[in-house]
Structure formats: C-alpha cells, structure tokens
Amino acid sequence: MLLDLDDDRRAFRDSVRTWVDKNYPPERASELEKREYQYPYELWEGMAEAGFHAMGIDEEYGGQGGNAVDTAVLARELARTLGGLSWVWGIPSFAGAKALSHGGTEEQKRQYLPRLAAGEIRFSIAVTEPGGGTDLLGAMTTRAKKVDGGWRVNGQKMWSTGAKEATYLLLLARSGDPETPGTRAPTTLLLVPTDSPGIDMRYIPKLGMRAMGSCEVFLDDVFVPDSQLLGTEHQGFKVLLASLNNERVMSGALALGMLDGILEESVEYAKNRKTFGKVIGGHQIIQHYIADTALGQKQSELMVFDAAWREASGLPCHKEANMVKVVTSELAVAAADRGIQILGGMGISAETHAQRFWRDLRQFRIAPISNEMARNNLAESFGLPRSY
Known part of the structure; x- marks a missing residue:
C-alpha cells in the first residue's frame, strides 16, 4: 500500500496545484462551466502547454x-477547482492513452500517442447504448460487419462525452453472433475517425459537466479501415477491460x-459568515458537517492511492477499482450536499461552487x-451467486 507520496510526486503535486490556482481558480472554472455546449478549447490548449x-x-x-499513481495525483489536483471540466484531460x-498503450500495435502507438501527448488530437469513448446502460454487452446492437479492407459499422451510442470535439471515437461494437443461445456476441474495438462519412452527433442536455458536451452518436454504414482495429478481432471487451479499471480509479481521484x-x-x-453574533464555524452542527467532510476526504484518499498503487504495481485491482468508485462517489456527493447546506441560501447560487461540484459529481x-x-460485482468476488 502507498501510504504517502515520495518527494518527486509531492513536487509534481505542488506544481500542478500552482498551475491550477494561477490559471483556473474556482471563479474561472465556473465561467467556463456556464458555457453550455461550448467546449473549453483554451483549457485543452493550456493543459497541452503544461x-x-x-x-x-x-x-x-x-x-x-x-503510472496510475502519477495520473491520480494529476486528476485530484485538476478536479479541486475544475470539477467535471477535468474530463477535458481525463477522457482522452x-x-x-490508456487504450492505445494497452491494446495498440507498435505502429498505432507511434502514430497516435505523440500527437495526443502534444495536444494535437482528442479521443472520446463510444461504448454505452440507449438500450444498454449497465447491461452493456447483453443489450449491444451496434454492429461492425467485416468487409474487404475493414468494417462497416451501424448503430447508435449514448453519453459519448466530448465526441463532437474529438478526432477519434474509441468504439465497441458487436462483430459476430453468439455460438449458442444465451451467449454474448463477440465484440471488436475500433478507433473511428469522427469525420468519417455516415457519422452524426447530437448533444444531450444534462445536469452537470455542461461545457463538456455529451452526445448521441449515430453510425450509418460507417467504413472503418483494418488499420483502425484496436487489439484482436472479436476480443474488444477484453482489450477494454484494463482501461475500465483505470477509469474507475481515475473517477475516484477526480x-x-x-x-x-x-x-x-x-x-x-x-x-467568515456570521449568524447569531458569531461566525457559523462556531456552531457545533457546522463543525460536525466539516468534520464529516474531512473524514470522507481521508477515506477517499487512502482508497484511491491504494488502488492506483496496485494498478501501477501490476497487481490485481478490479475489486479495489470497484470499491474506490463506490466509496468516493458516495462520500463526495454527500460532501457536496453538506457544502450546499453550510452555505445556506448561497449554496444554490451560481456564485458559489458546492452546487457545481454536486452537479458534476452526481453522475x-x-x-x-x-x-x-x-x-x-463485489459480492460475486466473495463467491456469492450472480444476482442479475
């Protein structure tokens, strides 16, 4: 278990915090967030320069x-003021980076990773479907049919955040039929250029992460060349698994x-706020609210960096990634709700930030x-029967 950061990581943490405080304090993050459907290109470019x-x-x-510990440090420091806008960095x-590093060929890595590192290209994930949600594989209807020189893709994806501004979609599609009834169809993972003929996108109005537009993606006979196959044909979900664990850990860090x-x-x-003749921090209930938030902060910190350390060390971390995702999301949403309560009427004002964090965290x-x-999934890991 990683109980504390070493000197190099502390220095990196401090440098990120200095950059965030200088360039994107909470007030500027709020202004960016108010620009619904207006992707914050200046934030993307600033992150590239940094x-x-x-x-x-x-x-x-x-x-x-x-490794995963370093990216967890970065994610935490970005989200401290940027909230959901941190996904400008996180989703690509x-x-x-994670999908290509794990499943890409040497040629694909050399083609895409330097350009991503320089901030020249962006990626979005296109996996979830309207009828699927959590039942991702069982309800998947998007099909990738093998043709000469590549694939023809037809279907629809949901909640592809940043898709309209992305250069490529990381897309999972059915690529064959089950061999026996009740068996899930094999899937294939493709890097789909967003300027491909046959792709149409539409923003989804939503509660939080407003400047990071999430899209419905419609694919009508989209041709994807063989060079865009990521990993092995018909093994798309297995290729994606390593990225999914990382996403849960990084969600926890955010x-x-x-x-x-x-x-x-x-x-x-x-x-600073005074009521009944003294600052509200002198009232016991406010002190308890703040203490509870601090308790949640420490629990989340220990779990995030334990899971990140396990991932970085090559140890099994699927269980820990699920634990981190559950615990941090629930503690952080509760903390945001308390933050609104502490601020009283100002808690629901757009001038303050707990309400922005609550909206970004709820998802x-x-x-x-x-x-x-x-x-x-956690219950099954203890040998209990599958419940769904």
Missing part, C-alpha cells in the same frame, strides 16, 4: 511517463479532488458503472 496530456504516455512515444487520457474543493470552500465560508454514482452493479 504537459498534462503527455502524463501516463511512455517517453518513447513523446510522453512524460508516469482514458480513451486514448471525486477526491472535488471533495478537496468542497472542504476548502466550506471551511472558508464557515470562518459518478451512475457511471462508469452504477454503484448498485459495482456492489453486485
């Missing part, structure tokens, strides 16, 4: 190196960062896997 897109990419492919890192921001705002307000209890399904 080298953040290169984090987690091997140096031989133009990256800065670093997960859908591009939730932890937002919890940091909530605690900072709550303490600052409690020290963490649903995605990338619902907490209910994560609990099912």
